[in-house]
Amino acid sequence: MIPAVQRDHAVRTEGRVYGPEQEKREQLRLEAAERFERGDEATVIAADLRVTERTVRRWRKVRCEFIATSGAGRPPMFGGAG
Template structure:
């Protein structure tokens, strides 16, 4: 299952899920049926079946939370070092311009910490620490709104004109208006 923040369950959510499993174990002792337990706890029947099997084989400890699914490769201390390296800028690390990309950060992590992340893993790491994609705060000073509007009215139709135009009776995803 994927989670919106890119990480696993929060500590609170893990504790909640563990309480559900412990409640199910109490009900296993009382001999309640799987379907009833699943309905009452609002979980799938398959989950209750897995819990019952683990409980039958290894008892109550098998239903305890095992903690987070994974531990980040970079600790908070190492991430602080990474932030300092990022503040130095890409040029200080050998790139020709002042643009940080996920690929460049991945390379920097590999060089500096000897840790291997995927590009997506770097995105998750940064997001987890509150970083966001860089978006220009304002438009360029040189932007000419009249030229942009003129281009949209004059140049774009010429560029677009090369393609096939929809005409009455041509194939379309929408039905023609009823007459």
């Protein structure tokens, strides 16, 4: 059985957040993503969003890996020769 703690209708299970806290965290990630695009430094983003620099670096890494594997920004490839 996984231990869980109830806080303000949010449930924490092994480091994962659910409920309203999850929505808040997702908003922070989206804000960080916009700031990555602008080229803001991780230390500045972390201070402004009140999270650790390590968290910001982890979000950036996950985002970069997703973009690299999803093909985002690449031109479409067409099969066959005319």
